Amino acid sequence: MSLLWLIVLGLAMGVVFGAALEKSRVMEPGVLVGQFQFRNFTMLKMFLAATITGLVALAVLNGVFGVALHPKAFAVGPVLIGGLILGVGIALAGACPGTALAQAGAGYRDAWAIIAGGIGGAIFYGYAKGPIDAALGWGDFGKITFADVFAVPFWALALIFAAVLAAFLVVLERFVPSKDDLAQAETMLGDPACSDGGARPAPAE
Amino acid sequence: MLSLTDRNWSPYAAGVVIGLLQIPAFLLVDTALGASSSFVTAGGFVASLVDPAAAQIDYFAKYMTAGKYFWQSALVIGIALGAFLSATLSGSRRASFSPAWTRMTGVSSLWGRMAMGFAGGFVLLLGARIAGGCTSGHGISGMAQLAVGSTVAVVAMFAGGILTAAMFKKV
Numbered sequence: 506m507s508l509l510w511l512i513v514l515g516l517a518m519g520v521v522f523g524a525a526l527e528k529s530r531v532m533e534p535g536v537l538v539g540q541f542q543f544r545n546f547t548m549l550k551m552f553l554a555a556t557i558t559g560l561v562a563l564a565v566l567n568g569v570f571g572v573a574l575h576p577k578a579f580a581v582g583p584v585l586i587g588g589l590i591l592g593v594g595i596a597l598a599g600a601c602p603g604t605a606l607a608q609a610g611a612g613y614r615d616a617w618a619i620i621a622g623g624i625g626g627a628i629f630y631g632y633a634k635g636p637i638d639a640a641l642g643w644g645d646f647g648k649i650t651f652a653d654v655f656a657v658p659f660w661a662l663a664l665i666f667a668a669v670l671a672a673f674l675v676v677l678e679r680f681v682p683s684k685d686d687l688a689q690a691e692t693m694l695g696d697p698a699c700s701d702g703g704a705r706p707a708p709a710e
Numbered sequence: 711m712l713s714l715t716d717r718n719w720s721p722y723a724a725g726v727v728i729g730l731l732q733i734p735a736f737l738l739v740d741t742a743l744g745a746s747s748s749f750v751t752a753g754g755f756v757a758s759l760v761d762p763a764a765a766q767i768d769y770f771a772k773y774m775t776a777g778k779y780f781w782q783s784a785l786v787i788g789i790a791l792g793a794f795l796s797a798t799l800s801g802s803r804r805a806s807f808s809p810a811w812t813r814m815t816g817v818s819s820l821w822g823r824m825a826m827g828f829a830g831g832f833v834l835l836l837g838a839r840i841a842g843g844c845t846s847g848h849g850i851s852g853m854a855q856l857a858v859g860s861t862v863a864v865v866a867m868f869a870g871g872i873l874t875a876a877m878f879k880k881v
Contacts (some may be wrong), residue, residue: 506881508777508780509779509782509789511739511782512780512781512784514734514738514739514781514784515780515781515782515783515784515785515787515788516785516787516788516791517783517788518731518734518735518785518788519784519785519786519788519789519790519791519792520788520789520791520792520795521727521731521792522731522743522785522788522789523788523789523790523791523792523793523794523795523845524714524727524792524793524795524796525719525723525724525725525728525792526724526789526792526793526814527792527796527797527802528712528716528717528718528719528724528796528800529718529719529721529723529724529725530718530721531721531724532793533808533810534807534808534811535808535809535810535814535881536873538810538814538875538878539810539881540871541868541871541872541874541875541876542875542876542878542880544880544881545742547721547753548721550721550725551721551722551725551831552722552725552849553725553843554715554721554722554723554724554725554726554729554847555724555725555726555728555729555849555850555854556725556729556849556853556854557725557729557743558725558726558728558729558730558732558854559729559850559853559854559855560730560853560854560856562729562730562731562732562733563854563855564800566733566736566737566745569720570737572737573740574855574856574861575736575740575741575742575851575855575859576740576842576852576856576857576859577819577842577847577848577852577857577860578842578857578859579857579858579859579862580842580859581862582841582880583840583841583842583860584828584841584848584859584860584863584866585862585863585866586843586866587747587838587839587840587841587842587843587863587866588848588862588863588865588866588867588869588870589837589866589867589869589870590836590837590840590841590844590870591833591834591837591838591840591844591845591863591867591870592837592867592868592869592870592871592872592874593755593833593837593864593870593871593873593874594830594831594832594833594834594835594836594837594838594870595808595830595834595845595867595870595871596828596830596871596874596878597826597827597829597830597833597834597874598762598830598831598833598834598872599808599810599811599827599830600830600831600834601745601844601846601848602745602746602748602749602786602834602835602838602844602845603745603786603789603844603845603846605834606745606748606786606789606790606833606846607789607790607792607793608792608793608804608830609790609793610789610790610791610792610793610794610797611793611794611796611797611802611803611804612794612803612804612805613805613806613807613808614805614806614820614824615807615820615823615824615826615827616827617824618823618824618825618827618828618831619827619828619830619831619834620831621826621828621831621845622828622829622830622831622832622833622834622835623820623831623832623833623834623835624749624751624752624756624830624835625752625828625832626749626753626831626832626833626834626835626836626838626839627746627749627753627835627836627839628753628756629832629836630750630759630769630821630835630836630839630840631750631753631754631757631764631767631769631770631839632757632767632838635841638738641840647860648859649857649858649859650856650857650858651856651858652712652853652856653758654803656768656805656856658728659855659856662856663839663854663856665806666856669857672849674722675874678788680785682722683721683722686721687718687720693808693809693810693881694808694809695744695804695805695806695807695808695809696801697867705760
């Protein structure tokens with residue numbers, strides 16, 4: 506596939522991705538950090554809905570059409586320590602690598618600092634990869650999936666896991682209605698008319 | 711039907727839309743959705759400006775040459791474009807920084823918030839590159855492939871996030 510076509514495809518898919526992140530308010534710092542404070546469940550709901558959809562899509566693609574999967578390796582040290590550091594970064598940035606771009610697109614100016622810091626972090630890792638890997642690179646189990654662990658076909662376990670997660674979401678929605686999450690998010694958008702800090706509550710609609 | 715002029719989509723609808731993007735990713739690009747690799751691609755080119763030897767470092771070279779990383783870089787630029795279109799067409803353009811930051815941490819100036827954001831972004835990508843993926847690659851894509859490592863990474867991400875957010879005020 507030509508490079509130009511890959512870039513056009515990436516842009517088109519990104520527009521859809523970015524719109525979904527903005528419309529669901531999952532890219533709002535108050536919503537993302539709110540998930541870690543258990544006061545807003547938008548992020549978990551969107552994340553699990555995307556996971557369920559992916560599980561069903563990949564069960565069909567892999568199970569029926571034999572499309573190859575690309576699971577990442579389970580290296581205990583990097584995944585555990587890296588995941589922890591990443592979590593700290595999500596809370597401080599109020600963004601994941603992808604949602605930082607959505608914040609910038611939606612107009613938040615501090616998102617550009619997150620992106621710049623992120624590029625700095627990636628450069629730092631590129632230069633320090635040797636010592637970091639030497640310190641953390643233990644416990645590599647390779648690219649294993651739970652389907653390998655339980656020795657069952659991927660499509661079967663994927664559909665079972667999707668059903669379990671869907672049941673969980675039904676229960677979660679009963680306890681924490683999405684309209685309450687959204688109403689809370691609306692109070693965090695700031696006043697688009699002000700450009701001096703945005704540090705004031707949104708005007709009543 | 712979902713429209714770009716809607717003010718909101720439910721988190722479930724948004725999640726299904728994002729999950730469906732795995733289909734073109736696997737079929738057309740032979741990879742899973744991800745976002746953090748693109749920061750290495752950008753980092754490689756930025757580092758090359760001051761250090762011509764950067765492009766010879768294997769780690770940067772890989773992300774500066776393979777087609778799928780250009781696809782992912784276009785994807786994250788598209789994310790910014792999509793959020794811009796979505797916010798503009800629904801009358802919810804943001805300004806400066808989220809008022810939630812003032813309520814949660816007391817930061818009241820854009821520069822103060824940008825310093826915190828820069829530090830957060832640095833930590834974010836350092837963690838993502840050590841772990842080999844972010845909320846998209848390990849989270850949405852890894853769990854959809856039942857990857858053991860990605861599931862552990864997601865649990866660790868939540869642990870790190872919950873511990874850090876516990877230091878902020880609840881709003």
